Amino acid sequence: GAGVSQSPSNKVTEKGKDVELRCDPISGHTALYWYRQSLGQGLEFLIYFQGNSAPDKSGLPSDRFSAERTGGSVSTLTIQRTQQEDSAVYLCASSYRQGGSSGANVLTFGAGSRLTVL
């Protein structure tokens, strides 16, 4: 697609429920990132995928968080047994590849999914 698409744009859920957030990256981008932005905070890295390599999960805050990327394209971030502190905007970004000293790693961000846990 022309840009990074995220859905839903807004999600309100009750504490303890599971949620799934979807990211559809730009076609041809091999690197995909998930970040979390809480009110008044900077962007917190969660996980990134690069091609067929094992994902870097070092930023996931707990084992309630998981993500997968099917067919090297669409990614789903799943939060199990949601807590109120999970409320945030979840941003997805993609690039041609990760790292390296070239313009190929310029990130394009989606508009985000705003999660509110009551």
Place this chain on the structure above:
Amino acid sequence: KQEVTQIPAALSVPEGENLVLNCSFTDSAIYNLQWFRQDPGKGLTSLLLIQSSQREQTSGRLNASLDKSSGRSTLYIAASQPGDSATYLCAVNQAGTALIFGKGTTLSVSS
């Protein structure tokens, strides 16, 4: 561990002023540094990317500089306009990690 700091956290200026946003980072071993703009309720838009070998990049009224050895970057906005009101984020790219972001500077330009 890389840390990125942005000063000031918020800035209010009248229309027409030139202004400078600051970004500092603790580990100078970076590939590049990016400046982003974020409007309320929206995603991030990349403004400028400076490679580690470069000193500055310009786009329209925006000029970003990089002093890698001292761990500093500045974003200069000339002749500010109300439409420039947004949060500006800097992020560094280095080996083995995803982009590391500062917390941003929220700019308000009044007409």
